[in-house]
Amino acid sequence: MIDDRQILSRLYLFRDVSPSALLQLCSIAPPIQYEAGAEVFRQGDPADSALLVVEGRLLASVQGSGGEKIVGDSKAGEIVGETALFARDMRRGATVMAAEASRCLVVNRKLLNKTDGNEALAAIERHLLGTMARRIRKTNQTMQMVWKEMTPAEPTESMDAPSLLQRLGSLFKGRL
Amino acid sequence: MTPQQRREWASALLKGHDFPGQDVSAIEQVLERCERRIYKKGAEICKESDPGEALFFLVDGCIEVRKAFPGTVPRELAVLNAPAMFGHMSLVDGSKRSATCVAGEVTTLLVLEKSSYEFLMEDVTDVGTNFRRLMLTSLTRQLLAGNTRLRQALGGFEMNVKGEVISATEQLTEDLLNDELLEMAGILEGWTVETSGFSEIVLVEDEDMKRTRESEQNKR
Numbered sequence: 001m002i003d004d005r006q007i008l009s010r011l012y013l014f015r016d017v018s019p020s021a022l023l024q025l026c027s028i029a030p031p032i033q034y035e036a037g038a039e040v041f042r043q044g045d046p047a048d049s050a051l052l053v054v055e056g057r058l059l060a061s062v063q064g065s066g067g068e069k070i071v072g073d074s075k076a077g078e079i080v081g082e083t084a085l086f087a088r089d090m091r092r093g094a095t096v097m098a099a100e101a102s103r104c105l106v107v108n109r110k111l112l113n114k115t116d117g118n119e120a121l122a123a124i125e126r127h128l129l130g131t132m133a134r135r136i137r138k139t140n141q142t143m144q145m146v147w148k149e150m151t152p153a154e155p156t157e158s159m160d161a162p163s164l165l166q167r168l169g170s171l172f173k174g175r176l
Numbered sequence: 177m178t179p180q181q182r183r184e185w186a187s188a189l190l191k192g193h194d195f196p197g198q199d200v201s202a203i204e205q206v207l208e209r210c211e212r213r214i215y216k217k218g219a220e221i222c223k224e225s226d227p228g229e230a231l232f233f234l235v236d237g238c239i240e241v242r243k244a245f246p247g248t249v250p251r252e253l254a255v256l257n258a259p260a261m262f263g264h265m266s267l268v269d270g271s272k273r274s275a276t277c278v279a280g281e282v283t284t285l286l287v288l289e290k291s292s293y294e295f296l297m298e299d300v301t302d303v304g305t306n307f308r309r310l311m312l313t314s315l316t317r318q319l320l321a322g323n324t325r326l327r328q329a330l331g332g333f334e335m336n337v338k339g340e341v342i343s344a345t346e347q348l349t350e351d352l353l354n355d356e357l358l359e360m361a362g363i364l365e366g367w368t369v370e371t372s373g374f375s376e377i378v379l380v381e382d383e384d385m386k387r388t389r390e391s392e393q394n395k396r
Contacts, residue, residue: 133269
């Protein structure tokens with residue numbers, strides 16, 4: 001039978017991490033098993049931890065005026081709810097369910113305080129930095145796209161402000 | 177930089193950040209790896225589109241941040257006042273500099289070179305751990321502030337957890353101006369978010385800094 005350490009060692013983010021560091025991580029925070037359909041987070045609940053999907057798949061949904069919408073799909077190696085780790089008084093922005101039988105490592109402040117010098121945790125921190133940076137860049141690229149599409153080709157000293165409708169029409173063309 | 181200065185700056189840097197395992201002496205050791213540089217007014221610190229080779233702790237003076245949006249001449253995006261941290265995004269994701277930074281007056285920076293950044297990213301001692309968590313706290317603020325501002329501006333849209341628009345829910349109003357979009361871009365790039373927690377810093381001058389400041393005051 002494959003143990004937790006072996007499952008973690010398959011993840012790309014732990015490629016250079018020693019078996020002993022993974023073993024220590026598993027002993028402090030053994031991955032939690034979720035059955036298919038189990039609720040992991042509920043939208044609006046207090047948030048103080050992130051989940052690293054070790055096996056399986058999680059689906060995030062939000063309750064909006066038009067009903068429930070699937071807004072995220074996270075597979076092994078991806079992190080969910082990471083902003084809760086380094087900010088206070090956060091709430092879950094979405095409800096997260098296990099789309100299939102899944103196993104997740106719960107990363108919370110308690111774990112961060114307990115794993116001094118653990119290289120697996122350092123790998124998780126680097127992974128978190130990369131994840132956050134990608135999200136920031138992606139949003140920013142979308143903003144840059146608005147400028148690219150809404151401003152004249154030749155540089156000018158002043159610009160007339162394009163209307164909100166123009167900007168958003170351009171930004172979300174074909175996506176709504 | 178004297179040990180006393182390092183201590184003051186490290187304490188001030190941590191004051192605005194809240195993360196597990198926080199340790200002032202670890203951040204002091206991060207600052208110990210930095211080179212102190214003093215720039216004249218108007219000196220260029222980094223240039224938009226250049227590769228990121230360092231991150232900066234601004235400890236005295238101010239920085240003017242300029243950005244050329246497509247189809248426009250460069251515009252001022254923000255003015256950073258000491259104390260602050262900037263230039264970290266390029267090191268985190270290997271992207272090019274998103275803006276040009278110029279010293280707005282005689283300015284002192286503590287410069288952490290890319291090689292030191294990379295060392296700290298791998299370091300499993302308290303020093304590396306504190307540095308990574310300081311960066312994570314800053315990026316979390318950047319992400320949350322950017323998403324909040326974007327949500328406000330796009331009030332008529334529902335967005336998913338990654339900040340992508342998924343549907344329009346109400347009629348739009350004509351209230352999004354260029355400056356608002358600029359502000360959002362500034363937030364997302366970390367220029368206009370309080371990322372450092374330096375706000376209550378007490379700057380301890382050494383002789384060099386004192387002479388430079390007095391000479392600037394006399395010129396005025």
